[in-house]
Amino acid sequence: MKKAALIVLAALVLASCTTRTPEPPPATVEHAPPPTTVPVQPPPVTSEPVPLPPKIKTIDWSASLSPMVQQMLQVDGVNDGSVLLVNTLKNATNGSVQTGKATAALTRLIAQGGGKFQVVGADKLNAARQTLGLSADDSLESRSKAVGLARYLNAQYVLYSAASGDVKAPTLDLQLMLVQTGEIIWSGNGVGQD
Numbered sequence: 001m002k003k004a005a006l007i008v009l010a011a012l013v014l015a016s017c018t019t020r021t022p023e024p025p026p027a028t029v030e031h032a033p034p035p036t037t038v039p040v041q042p043p044p045v046t047s048e049p050v051p052l053p054p055k056i057k058t059i060d061w062s063a064s065l066s067p068m069v070q071q072m073l074q075v076d077g078v079n080d081g082s083v084l085l086v087n088t089l090k091n092a093t094n095g096s097v098q099t100g101k102a103t104a105a106l107t108r109l110i111a112q113g114g115g116k117f118q119v120v121g122a123d124k125l126n127a128a129r130q131t132l133g134l135s136a137d138d139s140l141e142s143r144s145k146a147v148g149l150a151r152y153l154n155a156q157y158v159l160y161s162a163a164s165g166d167v168k169a170p171t172l173d174l175q176l177m178l179v180q181t182g183e184i185i186w187s188g189n190g191v192g193q194d
Contacts, residue, residue, distance in 0.1 A: 058098070059170070059192040061105035065161075068174050068188040069109040072159075073116045075176065075186045083155040084110065084117040085125070085179075087146050090160075095167030106161060106174075120153050128153050143177075150179045157185075163192060 089102040111119045128149060129135070143160070150158045158177045163170040169191055176186040 059194055061102045062109060064172060064190060064192045065106050066109055068172065068190050069106070069113065071188050072174065072176055072186055073113045077185070078116060080115050081118050082157055083120060083153070084157045084159060085120045085146065085150040085153060085155040086110065086159045087161065090162040092162055092164040093167040093170045097163050097167060097170065102163070120155055124153065147179055147182065155179060
């Protein structure tokens with residue numbers, strides 16, 4: 001009887017279990033329509049021209065240095081054909097100055113000066129700098145370096161040049177120095193012109 005009771009009990013338990021019916025899938029949500037985009041109107045076209053960048057002022061080095069070179073060539077006591085080392089122009093302005101062009105113009109003006117000075121050429125100068133361990137970019141701002149280089153090259157004179165003040169109209173200063181004694185035998189100044 002125990003068996004029969006267990007079977008009845010099992011049947012009742014199983015009968016009380018209900019079968020679960022699967023749930024329907026969730027209803028799909030209607031997607032909202034995509035947002036509408038409003039076209040952006042481009043700014044109106046103006047007929048104004050694009051502004052041009054400011055013109056870079058260049059200095060006419062030959063015109064600016066020529067009067068001073070003419071004065072220097074009139075200095076008494078300098079023998080014709082004396083060897084001259086032209087130092088690179090020192091820039092002490094409030095901007096950028098084309099020192100290479102200025103030095104080249106200065107060298108050219110002196111060389112065209114009727115034989116008063118024999119200017120040390122760029123090749124000879126660069127070779128001497130290399131021999132003495134000076135870089136090609138060294139502007140020889142130290143007078144002792146310039147004097148040492150001038151002595152090595154057997155130059156009797158060194159010409160120092162500097163631009164100072166406002167870069168748009170720099171003040172130009174030249175000094176001619178006797179290498180043997182260090183004496184400044186002539187100096188002159190002017191203004192850079194465009």
